[in-house]
Amino acid sequence: MIEKPRGTRDLGPEEMSRRRKVEEELRTVSRSFGYHEIMTPTFEHTELFLKRSGPSIVEEIYDFEDKGGREIALRPEFTAPVMRMYSESMRERPKPLKVFYFGPAYRYERPQSGRYREFWHFGTELIGPDTPRADAENIALAISSLRKLGLKDFSVRISNLQILDIFLKEREIPEEKRGQLYHALDNEEDVKDILGPDTSDEFISFLNTPLSELEGYLQDTSPIEYLKKVLETLEFYEIKEEDYTIDLRIVRGLDYYQGVVFEIDAHGLGAEEQVCGGGDYNLGDLFGLDVSSKGFALGFDRVVLALEDEGKLPFPEKGQYYIIPIGEGSLGYSYDVLDMLREKGVSADIELMDRGVGNALSYADRADFRYSILIGEDEVKEGTVTIKEMESGEQKTLVKEDFLSEVEKSE
């Protein structure tokens, strides 16, 4: 038996219905923020991802040679493709350029709970401006999106990578040690090994210092002031001090992040709780451009899981009306009713397997229809329909026009 490839998913009707609702809501919020949707191809030249993330990425991506000998890879993320598209066809557009995207990305890794080889990202890029208010707009869109979806139990961590960077530069820590350090921030032993006992003690207490007291550690305090301006602007979006924490340990793991960064965790998700990451980056040098950008990506699958976990996703609509014609003579009339319901945009179906009433009703029940509509000789003669509510079993006969105008009202 041929099965789906390991680490991938089939998404059934109930799940897709919920996902499309979440997707549409995200799209609505991004549009209200003045962002426009774009789309890049599912695969790119492998080189693009190598240049962005370094050669080790090859271990984790779906890369292959196409029939023309090109090295191709399924995108592991969208930022590099979007910047490639920007460089190829959007660089003449007026700035800021605000774009968003939604689609699947791919990573070859051991499948585990909450991690798939094909997963969906909803993300944005705000290309051009390099101001604190632009960083605030970026962070605010991410938070507003989750708020609009109704998610409650999430927390936001914000930092400015420049703060860490300047602390280390002012102490003349060489660049290669900084790289090591960025991977070791959660482990004090490692930090000690890298920095030696004196600097490491100072460094660890620096990491744990609240924003208001950080200035004592730096000569150049401009990145602290920059971050404060971002936070002040967030107030305008109803994002207050109690809605986030400052966390100098965020490093986003990638070299091209350069300024304000943030991450969002949804606590219902357990170990894989991060649902969003983003910030300020510069990918311009991949394309010989000097352009700064601020963006984020939401892990769409995890957002959906988190919403489900909080009971925030309504059950998908049931099928609405199931028409059961009784006898050949009632077919024309039955199709009339069917057409009129569908014209109204109501989900309506008709028995297509020529089953008897009993079997048809049993199908309507198993397939979760809300109502069956029985149409036989009497209904045709009298211009009525007989409606059976499937859950209660209640049945009533209505004049066709009355029924249709009732449907109109309930929409």
Next chain:
Amino acid sequence: MIEKPRGTRDLGPEEMSRRRKVEEELRTVSRSFGYHEIMTPTFEHTELFLKRSGPSIVEEIYDFEDKGGREIALRPEFTAPVMRMYSESMRERPKPLKVFYFGPAYRYERPQSGRYREFWHFGTELIGPDTPRADAENIALAISSLRKLGLKDFSVRISNLQILDIFLKEREIPEEKRGQLYHALDNEEDVKDILGPDTSDEFISFLNTPLSELEGYLQDTSPIEYLKKVLETLEFYEIKEEDYTIDLRIVRGLDYYQGVVFEIDAHGLGAEEQVCGGGDYNLGDLFGLDVSSKGFALGFDRVVLALEDEGKLPFPEKGQYYIIPIGEGSLGYSYDVLDMLREKGVSADIELMDRGVGNALSYADRADFRYSILIGEDEVKEGTVTIKEMESGEQKTLVKEDFLSEVEKSE
């Protein structure tokens, strides 16, 4: 410079906005017909497509070996994946099962006008029933979808593969010749070579005979009667004789089609005018199942092109409101207005690059905003906003609340 891979596209804001509208309309129609959306992975085990389409498909697909040594291919179409999903996780669902899908598919072929290596399909499967009314439902959904989109210049061709099949069987034409013949129907010389002069003359005049006279050629006329029942049912969907032609030359090129089939052409498209193909098929034996299904796939990109060609796609919405705060003191008030607009779901933006009024207005113009909103000291003091309509240049100052309730009304 790294560019997008050959044969793929980047879809910009204007194009994506139009495509999402078409997609949403298609989804709405399919839902009203009682279909539910599903999604399968972008890639499958290559074997699935080999089994479905034969070994020659390998020439045309993106196939590769993943890091676990699996033979994987980007889907060239959705029918086999959907039936694979059905067999894996949906076979217990009550029948009929009505599903639709939307997504990209991939083919490695020479890129040319209207043909891309990554292209989108919107399609459906009606799994279970094997009745003329089910065939009619399938065809009616395809036609209704195009009608709802407003497409005018398209034509529908319908056939029943059984008619051709029985003609040849009754004349004892061996199976391998039938296979050859199905690829040669458009070329009378080839038909003669395959069938010999006597049978070929009869065959060609049979191909050109109207449905009402076809019965003279067959002993077993049941497939003609079946097709007539389908056509009678189409009348119930307001699909009349003048809305289609019967075309015995349709063979759909694939062995698993078995009964009523149809194709739709949009004449604005030139050489690549087919926008839809579908019909009755049985892929069950791939999965050890006996299940018949009726479906179709719309070539989404071509449908969009055809609609554009007919001027049926409205220009995408411009950006709505661009707020220009003048001076630090007006920031808070400006963000209030921004938030209130966005809350209403109106697309609203704020100057993020700290440009002066002149430069900001020039950006609003180039970025195609409809209105700029100027907010300076006076506006803050008096609780007003100054609106500039970008096209006419007209400018007026309104009390903030009046402005907001005007926006409410115009939505």
